[in-house]
Amino acid sequence: MLEADTLIEARWVIPVAPKGVILENTTVVVTQGRITALLPVEEARRLYAAHDVVSLPESAVLPGFVNLHSHAAMNLVRGLGADLPLMDWLTKKIWPAEGKLMSPEFVRDGSWLAGLEMAAGGVTTTSDHYFFPRSAAEGLRRAGLRCAVSGIVIGFPSAWADSDAAYLEKSEALIRDLAGDEFVHATIAPHAPYTVSDASLKRCAEISDKWGVPIHMHVNETAGEVADSLRDHGERPLERLRRCGLLNERLIAVHSVHADAGDIALMAAAKATACHCPCSNLKLASGFAPVAKFLEAGVNLGIGTDGAASNDKLDMLGETRLAAMLAKAVAQDPTAAPVHDMLEAATLGGARALHWDDEIGSIEPGKAADLFAINLATPESLPVQDPAAQILYSAGRECITHTWVAGRQIMSKAVGAQFPELNAAREAVAVAHSWQNRI
């Protein structure tokens, strides 16, 4: 007998790569945190002796979601300023609260809460964008997630840094320190075109080139951003990024709501990524991203939840469902944004954007065992005719029962599970209350 740590026996496995494949009655064999084989259940039982066997006869197993854009710590300012216009929401609610609370402890605790929420919904990796990135990593790792944290650069002082030079220096130090880390990667993260100078954008490009790290940036989020860029710089935001050396295969252009045909062509040619955050775009009335056009042009697509203050859920399955529905309506074409393209965007698309797809994003032998299981034997999913379509369109994150990162179970809703989630949940409530009292 061969040895394995865990055999995950599933009714269906949707590996995402190759695209469109649905394996039936298949075991994912996990050894030392990695996927070592995908085999028919009976064959795996004959070949392998495993410490742990997880039998999921009515569930599908998929690669963990890659949340390509979050501000995890903002879970602690969730619920502030519903139904306000964007600038009122920011200036009257969010910025004052953040100004009052911002500290390493705030970011660590908020990121931990966000990590618990994400793990419960099948997210195994999140790409975060926030101040005090080392504390964000601490909180997210405590929840068991893999993460890419941000070397943030923004043109106003914060508790994290007080000048452009300080932001750039701290960000490069972060990137240097995290080089080679198995679970925590870094990005260079200029906040947005309207908050970062040309000089700092050029420095960000140099840092990205030097260290090979992704560029995690809000781009083309609102019509106002585009109009202001044309007025102040005589060029669209993406043209400005190109001039400053940031338009390349490492650019993650978060939102990309107001990308026009020229922008889409530039992004496709550069092999850049569009990170779509539909809930945030709807709640803040930013507009509708041209998702079908991105897919048609071959632009890599990822999905992000944005922060809990503008969503207000970190629900990647719900986000991807909404993304698919909106894309069809915007394109006026029900065949746009097909199921397997959207499942890919929520997993492998994000992994590609983070240049982490050699390790995560699909269920393939050799990759890390970052997975989730979703139970389809529920009233909302039965009968199961098409598991992939029903995961996207009829199931919800509450149907997700198990999450693994590098083979370690970080969330289980199984009866009698020994996972420390009950204790964690109790402590999380107390921590959240303590911050609520300080706003």
Ligand SMILES: [Zn+2]
């Ligand atoms: Zn954002």
